[in-house]
Amino acid sequence: MTRLSEEEQAIVEVVAEFVDREVRERVRDLEHANAYPEDLIEQMKRMGVFGLCIPEPYGSVGVSASCFALVTEELSRGWMSLAGAMGGHSVVSHLLTRFGTEEQKKRYLPRMATGELRATMALTEPGGGSDLQHMRTIARRTGDAYVVNGTKTWITNARRSGLVALLCRTDPQAQPPHRGISVLLVERETGYTVSRDLSKLGYKGVESCEVVLDDVEVGSDALLGGEEGHGFAQMMRGLEVGRIQVAARAVGVARAAFEDALRYAQERHSFGRPIWQHQSVGNYLADMATQLSAARLLMLDAAERLDSAGRCDLEAGMAKLFASEACMQIALNAMRIHGGYGYSTEFDIERYFRDAPLMIIGEGTNEIQRNVIAKQLVSRHPVAG
Numbered sequence: 001m002t003r004l005s006e007e008e009q010a011i012v013e014v015v016a017e018f019v020d021r022e023v024r025e026r027v028r029d030l031e032h033a034n035a036y037p038e039d040l041i042e043q044m045k046r047m048g049v050f051g052l053c054i055p056e057p058y059g060s061v062g063v064s065a066s067c068f069a070l071v072t073e074e075l076s077r078g079w080m081s082l083a084g085a086m087g088g089h090s091v092v093s094h095l096l097t098r099f100g101t102e103e104q105k106k107r108y109l110p111r112m113a114t115g116e117l118r119a120t121m122a123l124t125e126p127g128g129g130s131d132l133q134h135m136r137t138i139a140r141r142t143g144d145a146y147v148v149n150g151t152k153t154w155i156t157n158a159r160r161s162g163l164v165a166l167l168c169r170t171d172p173q174a175q176p177p178h179r180g181i182s183v184l185l186v187e188r189e190t191g192y193t194v195s196r197d198l199s200k201l202g203y204k205g206v207e208s209c210e211v212v213l214d215d216v217e218v219g220s221d222a223l224l225g226g227e228e229g230h231g232f233a234q235m236m237r238g239l240e241v242g243r244i245q246v247a248a249r250a251v252g253v254a255r256a257a258f259e260d261a262l263r264y265a266q267e268r269h270s271f272g273r274p275i276w277q278h279q280s281v282g283n284y285l286a287d288m289a290t291q292l293s294a295a296r297l298l299m300l301d302a303a304e305r306l307d308s309a310g311r312c313d314l315e316a317g318m319a320k321l322f323a324s325e326a327c328m329q330i331a332l333n334a335m336r337i338h339g340g341y342g343y344s345t346e347f348d349i350e351r352y353f354r355d356a357p358l359m360i361i362g363e364g365t366n367e368i369q370r371n372v373i374a375k376q377l378v379s380r381h382p383v384a385g
Ligand SMILES: Cc1cc2nc3c(=O)[nH]c(=O)nc-3n(C[C@H](O)[C@H](O)[C@H](O)COP(=O)(O)OP(=O)(O)OC[C@H]3O[C@@H](n4cnc5c(N)ncnc54)[C@H](O)[C@@H]3O)c2cc1C
Pocket: 088, 120, 121, 122, 123, 124, 125, 127, 128, 129, 130, 131, 153, 154, 155, 156, 157, 200, 203, 208, 358, 361, 362, 363, 364, 365, 366, 367, 368, 371
């Protein structure tokens, strides 16, 4: 199945080489030190990774969603945190490209394409991330500005980002509530506070933070698209890209776990034979390979749909749901195959095992994905009467 142009294929190969040459050797040390991978991120900038979702004339490497997903898979195969460092940024790139005013596009996209300006998205609040319509962050219009108050949590890359796509209520009385929700493009200079870094099971090296907005003032030109009340719908569109990205991260981690297990099962012997020849272990490998291939196909199907139809909520939801659950199982089975070494911090398996659960939670939990999928199924196949 060839889905990429030659140029796109070359981009994926360059990133794959970068992962093999620069990342795989160092990832264990960086991860265990919880160290921000400054030089790797700089190399990703030079490779154009932060501009993959930004088309001309604002960027120079804008690629298909399939290419974006496959690059994400490669990065995640090396270290899921590297793919995470460009995840929210890519969603904001998509939001600006699709919904931004010309002025907003010109102001942000060229610098975002090179990675000079990094961006993140802020949806989740301490009171909840699934029930976004009941968020508490409020932006009150005063003349030609908004004054924003609220707290966002789990905001990834918050310290290194110069721009936050902030989901907030511009009309708290609106009914239904989503009609009163907007996205504001809030720059670091406006004075919001990154109040603390949250300690995590995995996904080390990149920061996830609490962000406090205390009477932060932004100009009315910060409103994405220039019209209030569209933020919820805009963000749902952005999350389609985000869910393809999370599916790709899951495929990357699952692939790394599977490849390590396949190698180990041939090298390790017990009862006079390589362990893959024990039927239980062979069956694990067979199931892992099948799940991995199915997950990648769903990921690419969602990406193709995004490129061809512009909407892919059902497909992105399915890809994210299946790939993340497959990743959990593949990481667990890779641990079983590695026996005690799987539990050792001297091997990579324990990292895959700690990174995998993020993908069942991030960009909408898998319970929420099922809600999205069911709703889409019914709306695409309504029963008359
Ligand atoms: C490492 C990390 C990085 C993150 N990065 C970001 C980021 O950059 N930006 C950002 O905005 N957010 C980010 N998040 C937040 C993430 O998107 C939320 O954690 C997620 O959406 C779930 O929200 P919650 O944690 O508040 O759980 P809740 O919404 O409180 O849900 C708790 C449980 O109830 C279930 N549930 C809730 N409502 C329903 C329902 N209607 N039907 C069925 N089940 C339901 C959920 O599925 C879950 O199992 C990040 C989270 C983590 C852990």
